[in-house]
Amino acid sequence: MSLRISEIFGPTIQGEGVLIGAPTVFVRAGGCDYRCVWCDSMHAVDTAYRHQWQKMSAQAVWDEVRALSGGQPLTVSLSGGNPAIQDFGPLIALGKSDGYRFACETQGSVARQWFAELDTLVLSPKPPSSGEVVDWAAFESCLTMAQARPETVLKIVIFDETDYAWAREAAGRYPDLPLYLQPGNPDLDPQQSVDLAACTDRLLWLVEKVTADRWFAARVLPQLHVLLWGNKRGV
Ligand SMILES: C[S@@+](CC[C@H](N)C(=O)[O-])C[C@H]1O[C@@H](n2cnc3c(N)ncnc32)[C@H](O)[C@@H]1O
Numbered sequence: 297m298s299l300r301i302s303e304i305f306g307p308t309i310q311g312e313g314v315l316i317g318a319p320t321v322f323v324r325a326g327g328c329d330y331r332c333v334w335c336d337s338m339h340a341v342d343t344a345y346r347h348q349w350q351k352m353s354a355q356a357v358w359d360e361v362r363a364l365s366g367g368q369p370l371t372v373s374l375s376g377g378n379p380a381i382q383d384f385g386p387l388i389a390l391g392k393s394d395g396y397r398f399a400c401e402t403q404g405s406v407a408r409q410w411f412a413e414l415d416t417l418v419l420s421p422k423p424p425s426s427g428e429v430v431d432w433a434a435f436e437s438c439l440t441m442a443q444a445r446p447e448t449v450l451k452i453v454i455f456d457e458t459d460y461a462w463a464r465e466a467a468g469r470y471p472d473l474p475l476y477l478q479p480g481n482p483d484l485d486p487q488q489s490v491d492l493a494a495c496t497d498r499l500l501w502l503v504e505k506v507t508a509d510r511w512f513a514a515r516v517l518p519q520l521h522v523l524l525w526g527n528k529r530g531v
Pocket residue numbers: 328334335336337375376377378379401402403419420451453478479480481482519
């Protein structure tokens with residue numbers, strides 16, 4: 297069984313959420329069951345880019361991760377696209393036998409048995425601005441699959457007031473999950489440098505909302521990689 301891989305890169309630092317700042321190697325899966333209008337990784341979603349994706353065996357992916365990390369165990373970040381539409385179980389098994397850890401980012405639309413083998417599961421349900429509608433039954437199946445095994449966290453992207461209200465509602469259903477909020481980035485052109493002042497303004501807007509509402513369960517974070525490298529690919 298081969299994997300559809302858009303890119304493998306690193307080591308870099310995890311730029312988002314619970315593992316922010318941690319050195320990591322990314323394995324970006326090709327293909328997604330969603331089409332979020334503001335997706336920053338369309339090259340791993342839109343089938344127009346499928347000629348850039350590679351069919352690779354789990355062993356071939358693992359060899360590349362090992363080479364990039366110099367054989368020194370770290371946390372591997374599975375992202376995409378939606379990694380949950382493929383079988384990453386064999387890759388995780390290979391990595392764990394070498395002492396590596398695994399985190400996975402997914403929207404929570406497809407549950408997989410291999411979620412239970414992860415160290416960190418980041419569930420990122422999509423707010424209204426994405427144009428997608430969350431299937432909460434599927435989302436709950438992801439939680440069931442993970443059970444108590446991996447550290448499971450919520451990460452919600454917020455673009456506007458409607459998203460914010462939606463996030464409060466959504467997070468309210470899962471009071472036991474650690475909660476990370478990140479402002480949405482509307483500047484997606486990888487050739488264009490990011491407007492750092494605008495990034496800061498969006499972050500400040502969100503911080504002010506959260507503190508004014510005394511929403512103390514939330515942790516508000518920027519996308520650190522966007523601050524450092526903009527929308528450059530492979531970092
Ligand atoms: C590219 S997605 C891939 C994994 C999975 N499909 C998902 O959405 O969780 C990785 C993370 O980037 C976030 N993201 C995507 N586009 C973004 C944008 N324009 N601004 C802020 N976060 C974004 C997603 O919400 C998700 O948390």
